[in-house]
Amino acid sequence: MLDLLLRNVRAVRPGMSAGLVDMGIRDGKFEIIEPDIPIDSSLEVIDGMGRLAFPGVVDAHQHWGIYNPLEEDADSESRAAAQGGVTTGITYLRTGHYYMNRSGPYEELMPLALQATQGRSFVDFGFHVAPILKKHLEEIPLLIEKFGIPSFKIFMFYGSHGLHGRSGSQRDFLMLPEDETYDYAHFEFIMRAIEAARQDPKFGAIAEDISLSLHCETAEIMAAYTKLVEEDGTLKGLEAYHHSRPPHSEGLAITIAAYLAYETGLKNINLLHLSSRKAIEAALLMAKTFPHIDFKREVTIGHLLADIETASGVGGKVNPPIRPREDVEALWTHLIAGDIDWVVSDHACCRDETKFGEPRDDVFVAKSGFGGTEYLLAGLISEGQRRGLPMERVAELASSNPAERFGLHNKGAIKVGLDADICLVDDQSSWTVRAADSMSTQGYTPFEGFKLNAKVTDTFLRGHRIFSDGQIVGDPTGVYLYRNSGIS
Numbered sequence: 204m205l206d207l208l209l210r211n212v213r214a215v216r217p218g219m220s221a222g223l224v225d226m227g228i229r230d231g232k233f234e235i236i237e238p239d240i241p242i243d244s245s246l247e248v249i250d251g252m253g254r255l256a257f258p259g260v261v262d263a264h265q266h267w268g269i270y271n272p273l274e275e276d277a278d279s280e281s282r283a284a285a286q287g288g289v290t291t292g293i294t295y296l297r298t299g300h301y302y303m304n305r306s307g308p309y310e311e312l313m314p315l316a317l318q319a320t321q322g323r324s325f326v327d328f329g330f331h332v333a334p335i336l337k338k339h340l341e342e343i344p345l346l347i348e349k350f351g352i353p354s355f356k357i358f359m360f361y362g363s364h365g366l367h368g369r370s371g372s373q374r375d376f377l378m379l380p381e382d383e384t385y386d387y388a389h390f391e392f393i394m395r396a397i398e399a400a401r402q403d404p405k406f407g408a409i410a411e412d413i414s415l416s417l418h419c420e421t422a423e424i425m426a427a428y429t430k431l432v433e434e435d436g437t438l439k440g441l442e443a444y445h446h447s448r449p450p451h452s453e454g455l456a457i458t459i460a461a462y463l464a465y466e467t468g469l470k471n472i473n474l475l476h477l478s479s480r481k482a483i484e485a486a487l488l489m490a491k492t493f494p495h496i497d498f499k500r501e502v503t504i505g506h507l508l509a510d511i512e513t514a515s516g517v518g519g520k521v522n523p524p525i526r527p528r529e530d531v532e533a534l535w536t537h538l539i540a541g542d543i544d545w546v547v548s549d550h551a552c553c554r555d556e557t558k559f560g561e562p563r564d565d566v567f568v569a570k571s572g573f574g575g576t577e578y579l580l581a582g583l584i585s586e587g588q589r590r591g592l593p594m595e596r597v598a599e600l601a602s603s604n605p606a607e608r609f610g611l612h613n614k615g616a617i618k619v620g621l622d623a624d625i626c627l628v629d630d631q632s633s634w635t636v637r638a639a640d641s642m643s644t645q646g647y648t649p650f651e652g653f654k655l656n657a658k659v660t661d662t663f664l665r666g667h668r669i670f671s672d673g674q675i676v677g678d679p680t681g682v683y684l685y686r687n688s689g690i691s
Contacts, residue, residue: 205229205245207666212251212627214617215598221255228623231665236619249668251627254660257598258616259290259624260580263605264475264501264547266572267294267328269301270557271644273316277323280552280574281681283643285325285670287577288626288659291606291614291684292326292550295356297333299377301366306335306378309342313350317683324681325669327624329609331356331416337383340396347400351685353413354609355397356475359456362386364422366522368429368447368567387459394467401470408689412610414471414499415464419456419482420448420523428452433567441511444566445524450479453523457482461489464496473499473608476549478506478523480533487542499544499608502534504582505575507546509649517564519649521549522571535590538600545605546583548576555646574643578650584630584657610686623666632658642675 207228213221214236227235227245242248262284267276284292296316298306303315309332316330333356334340346352361373362385377385394415401410429447432438438446457474464472474486477500490498509519510528519525537543551572560568583597598616606615613622633656638648662670669676 208245208248212256214256215594217595228666255628258602260601261291261605262289263293264549265292265294266551270553273319277320279644281324281326283577285662286642288580290624293329295331298335325679326681329684351687356416358418360420360422394469398469416473417460421452421456424452450481453482454485457485476503479530483537503549504579514649515651520569546600548579550574550576552645574645581657585655625663627661630657
């Protein structure tokens with residue numbers, strides 16, 4: 204017997220039209236996908252009412268615990284994820300201020316992170332880790348083998364520029380020892396350590412899952428332009444923040460990152476949250492210059508939906524900044540052309556009392572980042588439909604591509620044998636974004652008042668319904684995903 208029969212849905216799968224099928228699920232996996240599966244073959248039957256069935260979204264860029272205790276975000280923000288059709292979230296983790304507010308080896312830190320999240324998440328989840336200390340370079344094989352973490356990150360501007368817009372003491376911020384630095388040399392050594400792991404025969408079976416992601420902005424450019432913008436005082440709000448972190452800062456950082464990858468021989472590079480035409484152009488130029496490097500390019504739903512005029516105030520402050528409309532249009536042009544590999548939320552729940560400083564409308568005293576995982580799929584479908592983006596391409600951008608890159612080989616597609624992660628979407632539902640309706644504890648959204656025409660109605664994690672009729676269903680059943688299967 205099947206555990207669940209999900210009937211009458213339009214399955215979205217690459218290379219196939221979204222025709223009506225039934226989905227039979229057993230032991231958390233897709234067992235059979237075809238029309239007219241007998242009703243009496245299953246213990247439970249749910250009618251999908253002809254809705255679109257997407258593979259559960261793999262939101263590969265989240266920040267649980269950056270502003271709130273990790274255990275709180277694992278609960279509340281995973282609820283918001285399920286609300287948006289996300290069934291797997293990968294969240295970033297590093298030492299220093301924010302996150303767990305401590306330094307030291309990851310061998311000590313990771314058990315604490317796993318303990319904080321255990322039994323709290325409504326979606327499956329994993330971690331990306333940023334090597335901050337010299338000690339962390341030695342721990343890369345340990346992180347892969349013991350903790351199942353093959354994906355790593357560099358924050359390129361952290362060496363000498365503040366997280367929220369002004370230069371500051373990054374040694375204190377990152378809790379660096381006096382004899383260590385977080386700079387281009389350290390980035391090079393991170394790349395060499397990751398490539399050494401990729402070449403280790405022990406990790407041969409998962410070598411293609413081992414990658415490095417980079418937040419590409421240039422500290423020196425940003426520091427200079429921030430000073431110019433603040434001293435001038437003419438620009439305000441998101442426009443001021445855009446000018447203080449100009450697009451060519453992204454382009455320059457991408458160029459540096461690409462050359463370091465070339466120098467170190469590191470093949471798998473992910474360029475995160477590209478926000479501007481100049482950033483995309485630099486990324487494409489580097490791919491052409493170094494064709495042997497497998498560059499992947501990421502954009503966020505925030506940068507695809509909002510611009511400096513339409514985002515709801517200073518709440519839209521994020522790194523890299525929300526850009527003018529011309530950059531939004533450039534991102535969509537490249538996305539439609541196939542130059543973008545996946546779309547994420549960059550979800551970082553920053554509650555109202557944390558986000559805004561004094562005065563409230565001063566963008567330079569506000570904290571950076573905001574949530575948005577609950578709008579990722581609906582926003583991508585809504586704006587994508589208007590621009591002629593095929594639904595199977597949406598499934599690739601939101602699910603299959605990030606799953607493949609980050610070693611989630613049981614996720615990301617509606618296919619027999621894979622985890623039965625599904626979200627049902629009513630693509631004829633018009634609704635207005637209201638922060639009050641979100642399950643996130645953030646309390647505001649830069650998308651307030653945006654009109655969307657697709658809505659997630661149901662979310663299934665490994666065959667169990669976790670969201671329906673606007674409510675979370677059941678207890679948290681999300682598990683930590685060790686992405687190291689096949690290590691010899």
